[in-house]
Amino acid sequence: MYTPPAFREDDPAILRSIMREARLATLVTATAEGLMATPLPLFLDASEGEHGVLYGHLARANGQWKAAPIGEALVLFSGLDAYITPSWYAAKAEHGKVVPTWNYEAVHAYGVAEFFDDPERLLAAVTRLTALYEQKRAEPWSVSDAPESFVAAQLRGIVGLRLPITRLEGKRKMSQNRSEADRAGVAAGLAGSERPDERRVADLIPAPRG
Template sequence: MYQPRHFAMTDEDAMMAVVRAYPFATLVTDGDQGVCIDHLPLMVEQTSQGALVLRGHIARANALWRLGEGEGERADAAAIEAVAIFHGPDAYISPGWYPDKHRHGRVVPTWNYQVVHAHGRLAFQRESDWLTSHLTSLVDRFEAGREAPWAVDDAPEDYLEGMRRGIVGVELEVTRLVGKHKASQHKPQEEREGIREGLRGDGRSACDAAVLCGDQQR
């Protein structure tokens, strides 16, 4: 990823905040058939050894997990390098929002965005207990706050077992995080204020507008 110094994210906590806030990731792997791209939510967990792990699942019909096919219930694929890409807020930035547009007109549009790449080693899980724990964590997070949250236990066990047989767990042990926050940080404050107001006028939330005009990372 092209990484100008003034756009580089160096704070791991800030990068992890993006991963948690935007969990629907693009997972990129390079296998025998070439580059493979999948899209799935990934939950952040920390192992007892302190390793950072991203966990999700794919359909058993997805050939991706065959990259790590091996003996037993757990098929390790330690040699498989992968990257999970997490996309934060992004927006087209209109030159009409810049004060200099009215002064001399020498302005052009740009696109501001935030993104984090989680590099790591990929493994796959087929054990029923692992899948149940993962699915419970996933559902509990996204059902939280609902008036009548759905729980995994609400479905009949025989139905759940059939559904579990149709998926394979994905586990990415993170070895490196690379983040980029392009938000006009190198521009004058009045230009950034113009971007903030323009984004709010376009209906963006106050939080997104603050991120995309460089006032905060997340």
């Protein structure tokens, strides 16, 4: 990922936050058959290893897990993002030498993908993943709410993914390269957006110093 120094994000806590907030990631592997990619909900276990371990599952019919990966796999996490119109820049009125851009957060996680189909491990992974996304509901659904025989049949249709993260690349492009006046204009413009996610981006624009 191309990351100019101004946009580089190395704080582990921020990287983990972006990964968890992304919810849906994309697993990319290089194989003898070419690049293969699958969108997946994943959960991060930060207690394992230096950078944590990602867990999820693929459909057993998905050919990606069957194709031997060449080297490390790449998992793409996209965080908050917003289109930035040059109309928000103070520089537009000063000299007009401005162009549109996009602000966004992204994390790339690398590691060797491990696939497994042990029923107990699969059940544990699916249970944790489900609990993660059900926890904020008034009446959370649990895997144990379904009949055991039904769950067992569903587990036979998937393959688990375990990916110990060997390195992380983080990028948070939030107008850091613009003047204070331009950043203030961007923050104000996004704060007035009808999109809740763009209003959240407004909060990430660096505030003027002092």
